Amino acid sequence: MISTDAWVLAAGTSFPTAPGRLQRETLRFGEIGANEVLAEPLYGCWEGNMSHALLRSPVDVCRQRGEDRIVLGNAGVVRIVDTGCEVEHLRPGDLCVLLSVDLWDAHGYPVRIFAYDAPGSIGLLAKQVKLRADQVVPIARNSRHSLQQWAAFSIRYASAWDNWQVAHGAWRLQMNEPGLTPEVWAWGGGVALAELLLARSQGCRATMVTSNDQRAALCRSLGLETVDRREFPDLWFDEARFGSDLDYRRRYMRSESAFLQLVKERTGGAGVSIFIDNIGGPVFRPTLKALARQGVVATCGWKEGESLVVNRAAECIGRHIHVFTHGARRSLEAFHYAERHDWLAPPDGNVWDWERIPELADEFAAGRVASYFPLFRVNAD
Numbered sequence: 288m289i290s291t292d293a294w295v296l297a298a299g300t301s302f303p304t305a306p307g308r309l310q311r312e313t314l315r316f317g318e319i320g321a322n323e324v325l326a327e328p329l330y331g332c333w334e335g336n337m338s339h340a341l342l343r344s345p346v347d348v349c350r351q352r353g354e355d356r357i358v359l360g361n362a363g364v365v366r367i368v369d370t371g372c373e374v375e376h377l378r379p380g381d382l383c384v385l386l387s388v389d390l391w392d393a394h395g396y397p398v399r400i401f402a403y404d405a406p407g408s409i410g411l412l413a414k415q416v417k418l419r420a421d422q423v424v425p426i427a428r429n430s431r432h433s434l435q436q437w438a439a440f441s442i443r444y445a446s447a448w449d450n451w452q453v454a455h456g457a458w459r460l461q462m463n464e465p466g467l468t469p470e471v472w473a474w475g476g477g478v479a480l481a482e483l484l485l486a487r488s489q490g491c492r493a494t495m496v497t498s499n500d501q502r503a504a505l506c507r508s509l510g511l512e513t514v515d516r517r518e519f520p521d522l523w524f525d526e527a528r529f530g531s532d533l534d535y536r537r538r539y540m541r542s543e544s545a546f547l548q549l550v551k552e553r554t555g556g557a558g559v560s561i562f563i564d565n566i567g568g569p570v571f572r573p574t575l576k577a578l579a580r581q582g583v584v585a586t587c588g589w590k591e592g593e594s595l596v597v598n599r600a601a602e603c604i605g606r607h608i609h610v611f612t613h614g615a616r617r618s619l620e621a622f623h624y625a626e627r628h629d630w631l632a633p634p635d636g637n638v639w640d641w642e643r644i645p646e647l648a649d650e651f652a653a654g655r656v657a658s659y660f661p662l663f664r665v666n667a668d
Contacts, residue, residue, distance in 0.1 A: 289325070290315050293413035294644055296340060297356045298349030307341050309645045314358065314413055321373040324418050326383070328411040328665040330438035330638065331363035335590060336403050338652050345593055352406045360411030361387040361402040362441035364434045365423060366666070374420045382434065383423035384622070385411065387442050388614060395617035411665060412644065424622055432631050434668055439477070439632035439660035440625060442614075446587050447481035448621035450612045454561050454585035455489070457608045461581040462560070468492055470554045472577070473563035474570055475502055475516075477632070477659040478587060482563050483511055484630060491560075494553065501657040505633065512553075519546045523569045526596070543573050550577045561585055568592040578607055585610040632660045639663040 293314040296307045319325050337359045340348045349357050367381040377383070388397040389405030401422060402410025409416045426437055458469060471486040473479035475497035483493040487510055495506045498516040506513050516522070519542040521535070528535045550559060558579030564570060565588035574584055575597075584607065602609070615621065625631050637658055639647040644663050650656050 291415040295356045299347045304343045304347050321371040323371045325369040326365035329364050329668045331360050331411040332439050333661040358410045358413050363411045363438045382426045386422045391617050397614035436631040443477040444481045445615035447478045449615040450587040451482045451485045454610045458583045469560035471561045472559045474566050479563045524572045566590045581606045583608045587612045
């Protein structure tokens, strides 16, 4: 039996369930099997799914998994401590990127996510973890990039790669004339940033919408255009209020009209070719209105709700394509591209220490973390 220090989330005890808090405990789990490895997490990246788990929204994942307590954390870098007798490609001391998938379908697409809805999985908020050997990718010994950059890559960049391949491919199915320059916009987030950098590298005009000065400065330093979301203070759609509150409706319409006028000016009247929207409900209406004909709305997340309302007739007439992806296909293509083309998170040197991880969880949930990639340290590297 292996014992280790961990930040643990317990199942909710009330209905409706109240948000959870991380509690520090000693975790015990069995010895590794023939195809498993024992690993020490070095750096992790706080992901949206971790906040969803703490909020117990849309589900209490502890109850979904049938477990009293779970350990979150499915993005980061680990160091191999020991290997099972059938593991041939890994050695103690190897540094690896964690793959966030516990179960793939027959075509290599993720079905169940490690350290979220996968029963029995132990995430990186533990000083030691047990993993299947196929859940880690060794980092090249001559890699030009830091462990912190690879920790940030683990989920956000892999998800961005997969979503962009589908979204850009869908756009080109209808817009295949030579010489076209797609306008690619995104509501701000780490996946969106990675995706916009891919778009720019392939000749697109890429624009980030953000309300954070630090993020806007970073985007501009990376060659992206930016839009200050604070210029549209009421651009946050609430269908119930829109129908019952006349003052709110007028304020919302002013912000929406101003935003769409800016889109028109920036795109020469054509609209946005591909709009990356991982927020959902409150911004979905202006996202669709900003789309060009033959435009694509692309999403791989649902930060502000799971359900969307769509006017099918308008979307058909506009020949809009809606792209939905989740995680990344089982492939090393994104890793190889990242190493060759320096497509990784720009290092900012800000890492939360092990003891401050619950504080990071609170600050991230409150929207007070400026970094696109909130890193935390588990063990010394």
